[in-house]
Amino acid sequence: MAVSSSRFAIIALSLAYALYFGQLGVITPYLGVFLDGRGFTSVEIGELFAVITLARIIGPSLWAGVADRTGKILFILRLGSGLTVLSFIGVFWAYSFWYLTLVMGLMMMFWTAVLPQLEVLTLQTIEGDSKRYGRIRLWGSIGFIVLTVLVGQALDFFSTDAPIYASMLVLIGLFISSLTLTQPQNLKPKAAVAVRIMPFLRDKVALLFLLSNALLQLSFGAYYGFFALYMRDLGYSGMQTGLLIALGVTVEVGIFLVAQRLISRFGVWRLMVFCLLATGLRWLVLGTLADMFWLVFFSQFIHALSFGLNHSTSMHFIHHYFPTQIHGRIQAAYISLAFGLGGAVGNYAAGLMWQQGAGSMLTFSAAGACAAAGGLVLLLITPQQMDKRQ
Template sequence: MLNNLIRKIKANDSYKIIAEFSFLQFFFWSTWAIYGAYLVYYLTDLGYSNMRIGTLMSIRTFMGLIGPPIVGYLCDRLESRKIVFLISMFLMAVFVTPLTFYGDFMLAISIGVVGFLWEPQQSVLDSWILETSAHTAHNYGFMRAWGSIGFAIIVTVFGQIIERFGWRIHFLSYGVVVFIVILIALSIKDKSYSGLNQKDDNSIKNSQKESEAKKLNLEAAKETPAEVNEKNILRLFKNPDYIFILLITLLIFIPNQMLFVYLAPIIKSVGGNSTDLGYTLFFNALSEAPIFFVAKYFLEKYKTNSLLLFSAFFYLIRFIIAALASSPVYFLFFGMLQSLSFGVFLVTVRYYVKLVAPAALKTTAQSIAMMSAFGAAGIIGSLLGGYLIDNFGMSVMFKVGIVLASAAVLILALVVFRDNKGLENRA
């Protein structure tokens, strides 16, 4: 059976590309399982105070706010996602692998650099997949599922590596996994801008058939400012559909980031420990995989606004579960609902942005959308969550999160109702 699958992949170029991107997602997210999942744990072992750890996490989040539009814009300007991806991965390996040798200053620099590069890397890779072909776009969920599986496996394995071999081996292993990521990425051709280039080539050929040399020069002169205008980032913020998705993303991810930044103390407050945190993160990541595998089918069957409403509703349910939790067991159910909340949301938002963003600004649009979720919402969520916990307690933080999530559900419900009403009137 395995041999038949391998022959099928070799015979069909589309299946080969999907297999390559699946491996790339697996090892790409494995790097974050090594670094991102255990960074706070490492800082705690160094004896850093909560305030100091919070400051360093704010640096990472702030740099993650700056990085996406810059890196995304570079991709669109250079018209190469692969080159930007490879350079970024190499730089992250350079700054993370020797982490245990750093003093306080270099540690802060390293966290800031990784924050700047990591957030846009997700969008660069996802845009590379989405824009390679219609076939890869429809199978994006399948490939992203392997990223969740990679994270779930590696986050569990490296928890044991820390206990047995220590932090030095842990972070040196990060460099090895990044090396694998780079090797896989080098083997994949970057065809993600070929559609845009083909469109430009066809326009030139048609102009040559219709015009004399002098007329062609005049036409080219007219097209130059138009091409520049196509890559004007301000076009995104004049698009009401794009502004809408940024608003919904903020309403959902501010409370989501509040929960995840303070997940360890929240679990500890109900009698949990680091083992319970590990199990929660394991189920959180693993539960995403099934929904990513079937993403192709629900994207074809349901409208994006309906899918956004579905995911927002399950985000709300997760916040309620966390608020009502009286033992660590509740957070196992919290983790399992990641698929119906984040899994559906990520695939839908990626596809939504692909549909509404201008062709010349696809990566920029994807990067800013994720910047809204993990950058802006991350800063607001971490600061607001810390303030509410310190001054009013966790129960008030949960109430604020539930109110924001409820607002997202209500807005999306009204949009879906309006869309359905419009269809009835046209019928």
């Protein structure tokens, strides 16, 4: 076996995934708690989340372009993770809104360099072995779950600054782990692809697919920005909040294992409509009945549909509906428009409506309406139109 696919290389990649997604398990649920502890209003929290999310529009394409043209995948990964650490240090002294926004925006811009390059390194190292990829990628979910629970518990004993101390340690660990990775020798710069994607994006089915996903991610603004704060205000402990978030990720991992069978049986259109409408119900439950723990508990199972199954179905649609040579750019458009633009608008709108918790019911109800609207948008096309090129 080549050095690049040795046991050490697999362990190093698994550790990098665990730390990368472990950082998401810290910053995504608990950034709002940290910002609230620093005295920021819900409007400012929403605005800051929006700025961070917008970096997902610019960053991935920028770094991917450099990586494709130079072939220096590992160097860009290390550079991104190192600059993320350096920029994140500023958070410890960032008490003004604009300074913290600048620091977090820069951090996220550098952060977007890491995962795409890590994915390329992994796939090249294991030579496309999907089973080994699944085992390596699983450590990302484990890292997310473990860090989410640990930081949730830390909030029960320490100040609201606990998430940024945890993030700093994880980011340093990720940079150190990147130094143990090796770049396979078969990675070379890619030639530019001449096929234009705009004619494909003007297609009615493609437009409605992107719009429905943008509405779904818009609906997530309330959850990503304010769920942990919401649970705290309702009297839930940090440990309970961490376990609830971890539950959502755990069932998400489970749905990935059966997603392909569900897609084969029910098709893209039916599953996407079902996922979007179920997500609308999830937000409605959170907005009106969150004081009942068992309802919040069971609503977290819908995360398997809200993200896991919907994302798997979306990837399947992109892979089968569009020509092979533009899959990468279509996926980038999907991430930028849905997760980037849709997520940013959702974060900003949630911040305007939240009103330090007084508008929680309105915010989650609006989120539910957006998710449901995403499902209804797909009624403008037929199941056969979404599946016709598979």
